[in-house]
Amino acid sequence: MYWPNKTEKARATARFTTANALAKVQAEKASAEANTPAATALVEAQKGVVAPNTLVATTLAEAQKSNCGGKQIEIMPRKGMRSLFFTTKASPSSSISHYPSPRLSFSESVMDRTLAVADSMIMKWNPDTSTYAKVTSLFYENRREAAEFIKCVNNLQKSMHLLVMEDASSEKLVRGQNLMEIAMKRLQKEFYQILSMNRAHLDPESVSARSSLASTRSSVSDYEDDDVPEDEIRIAANSIEEVEHESTVAMTDLRSIAECMISSGYGKECVKIYKIIRKSIVDEGIYRLGVEKLSSSKIHKMDWEMLEMKINNWLNAVKIAVKTLFNGEKILCAHVFASSESIRESCFTEITREGGQILFGFPENVVKSTKKPPEKMFRTLDMYTAIAEHWPEIESIFSFESTSAVRSQAITSLTKLSESVRTMLAEFESTIQKDASKSPVAGAGIHPLTVYVMDYVSLLADYSHVTGDILADYPPPLKSSLPESYFDTSVSDDSPVPAISHRFAWLILVLLCKLDGKAEHYKDVSLSYLFLANNHQHIVTKVRTSNLKYILGDDWLSRHDLKVKQFSDKYERLGWDHVIKSVPEDPTAAMSPEEVKKCFLRFNEAFEQAYRKQSVCVVPDSKLRDEIKVSIAGKLVGAYRELYNTHRIALGGERNLAVLVRFAPEDVGNYLSDLFFGNVGSGGSLSITTSSSSHSRPSRSR
Numbered sequence: 001m002y003w004p005n006k007t008e009k010a011r012a013t014a015r016f017t018t019a020n021a022l023a024k025v026q027a028e029k030a031s032a033e034a035n036t037p038a039a040t041a042l043v044e045a046q047k048g049v050v051a052p053n054t055l056v057a058t059t060l061a062e063a064q065k066s067n068c069g070g071k072q073i074e075i076m077p078r079k080g081m082r083s084l085f086f087t088t089k090a091s092p093s094s095s096i097s098h099y100p101s102p103r104l105s106f107s108e109s110v111m112d113r114t115l116a117v118a119d120s121m122i123m124k125w126n127p128d129t130s131t132y133a134k135v136t137s138l139f140y141e142n143r144r145e146a147a148e149f150i151k152c153v154n155n156l157q158k159s160m161h162l163l164v165m166e167d168a169s170s171e172k173l174v175r176g177q178n179l180m181e182i183a184m185k186r187l188q189k190e191f192y193q194i195l196s197m198n199r200a201h202l203d204p205e206s207v208s209a210r211s212s213l214a215s216t217r218s219s220v221s222d223y224e225d226d227d228v229p230e231d232e233i234r235i236a237a238n239s240i241e242e243v244e245h246e247s248t249v250a251m252t253d254l255r256s257i258a259e260c261m262i263s264s265g266y267g268k269e270c271v272k273i274y275k276i277i278r279k280s281i282v283d284e285g286i287y288r289l290g291v292e293k294l295s296s297s298k299i300h301k302m303d304w305e306m307l308e309m310k311i312n313n314w315l316n317a318v319k320i321a322v323k324t325l326f327n328g329e330k331i332l333c334a335h336v337f338a339s340s341e342s343i344r345e346s347c348f349t350e351i352t353r354e355g356g357q358i359l360f361g362f363p364e365n366v367v368k369s370t371k372k373p374p375e376k377m378f379r380t381l382d383m384y385t386a387i388a389e390h391w392p393e394i395e396s397i398f399s400f401e402s403t404s405a406v407r408s409q410a411i412t413s414l415t416k417l418s419e420s421v422r423t424m425l426a427e428f429e430s431t432i433q434k435d436a437s438k439s440p441v442a443g444a445g446i447h448p449l450t451v452y453v454m455d456y457v458s459l460l461a462d463y464s465h466v467t468g469d470i471l472a473d474y475p476p477p478l479k480s481s482l483p484e485s486y487f488d489t490s491v492s493d494d495s496p497v498p499a500i501s502h503r504f505a506w507l508i509l510v511l512l513c514k515l516d517g518k519a520e521h522y523k524d525v526s527l528s529y530l531f532l533a534n535n536h537q538h539i540v541t542k543v544r545t546s547n548l549k550y551i552l553g554d555d556w557l558s559r560h561d562l563k564v565k566q567f568s569d570k571y572e573r574l575g576w577d578h579v580i581k582s583v584p585e586d587p588t589a590a591m592s593p594e595e596v597k598k599c600f601l602r603f604n605e606a607f608e609q610a611y612r613k614q615s616v617c618v619v620p621d622s623k624l625r626d627e628i629k630v631s632i633a634g635k636l637v638g639a640y641r642e643l644y645n646t647h648r649i650a651l652g653g654e655r656n657l658a659v660l661v662r663f664a665p666e667d668v669g670n671y672l673s674d675l676f677f678g679n680v681g682s683g684g685s686l687s688i689t690t691s692s693s694s695h696s697r698p699s700r701s702r
Helices: 004-035 035-046 058-063 077-085 093-097 106-123 131-135 145-165 171-197 205-212 214-223 230-263 267-288 294-299 304-336 342-368 375-395 401-434 446-461 464-471 499-519 526-542 550-583 593-614 622-651 665-673
Strands: 683-688 699-701
Touching: 106 145, 106 171, 145 171, 145 230, 171 230, 230 267, 230 304, 267 304, 267 342, 294 342, 294 622, 304 342, 304 375, 342 375, 342 401, 375 401, 375 446, 375 464, 401 446, 401 464, 401 499, 446 499, 446 526, 446 550, 464 499, 499 526, 499 550, 526 550, 526 593, 526 622, 550 593, 550 622, 593 622, 593 665, 622 665
Parallel strands: none
Antiparallel strands: 683 699
């Protein structure tokens, strides 16, 4: 048997005891007339069960209708009951004459006074006998009288309880029960009207706001710290107070009605109304947030644009549903049914369970019904984050055992989302390894695969607060899939770094391995190293300017900064070393005119050849570009200037001086400064304008 609270159970037990006592007395009377049937009636009466809502009037009516030994049993006066237990030699007539008229007991006196007040108050608001009562709301018209009505009903119930313990056969109980039923019918109507008419003031947002009254008032006081006009402050405060007042009044009235009906044994009727109306509000709230129950098959048929829109709606809905809709509903349930924890749990569960399962079941249906390309990972992570970040609140709001299905659904979705992320991460790694492009990137620039992978990984790093949990127990990658030379401490099995750092370092390592293979497609080895320098620099820059910096750490950055330097040095040596060596180690050493002539011709040829190859190159990173140019110029321009200043005069008498000495030191510096901006084509040509006294800045034909 379901008992809303201990008080109601005690009252029902008292009614049960009284009804059994009355039935026992009646059965004993019947046994005087027919022994066997009376015994049967007594046993049946002792075995009888009285329902919680059944008052004494029902018991009395049933007792009057019962038959024992073929004769109808009537309720016997107290005198008659007493005669069943005490035998006397006096005749019935003499016995009657010796008893004076009974005086009213205390409980009967209380009952009489209570009935007089209750009859006037309750019948006034009887919708079956009063047109005014039928069209008027008691709690809306006169809340003071509504409070008196509740008090009157409570007093009537207490008086009936007191009287039934003393005299269960009193006709006053029948009258009291009739009034009680009329009162309960009235309160049912009022309860329904308050719930229906105050949907706006009892919406979960208003209830949640009311529960955060202190913080709300603090927000209003914050206006005073700013230069906000007093009128705006007053309007804002009045608006908040109005909402709070309407919400408070409605919640208070609902609570008083609920407590009255429950204590009177009519909790079932009250709860039924509450569940129906409030569930419709929660279901409507879920629908208005853009969340609907979608089967896996229906999701499977959606194109990605439509599904992404649904996911966006869901992401916006989760925060509102958890913080406002479900939280507000729990606060309201706790307030209205404060007197009964079991009713509070039952109502909240039935009102929110379906909506909660629909809300938190959506991600599971999405990952079950869609393919898992790497591009969809971020929406999957968004859904995982939404549940994970709100999990403490979800666990608190749906803390009842009866709402465990909602918690289980949220956990199931987290598990499925986590599995989906791992699958997509493996697919992403496979995509890197399967990239089969063989065409060298023009100018030894940054490969599209590098851009794609680093954009993806750096964006993935923004979810490190959840990917850490997802990858915590993810098995480490197999080293056998990459050459041993690629491994360092960042991906060692013995490394104490977290799993997320291990996994991110591995993904970049897979990319670096692919880049090494792509560098081999350049015919000029120097361009291979410039290609590696450019791509490593892009990787390092992406790591340094994103959350990857905190995942991979400073040691990782230092190691890869060093690799960039190594690649650029090798490029410089292979691409420009022959030009640098065309200038004598000691440019000022004495040489014959013929040796000077050969020296300048050798430099001209080497510089033109190098420039022709390197003019198509590009170094997108300005810092790396300047470092390479400064390094080359530092080794070449100074030495060539000494050669030029020392020995050019020895060729002053040559008729073809412009052919022998094609470049002034300033020309060499200018050409070098124009490198690595990406003059993509067959190679630049050099055009020099010379005079006997100076050389103008050269121009390159494009």
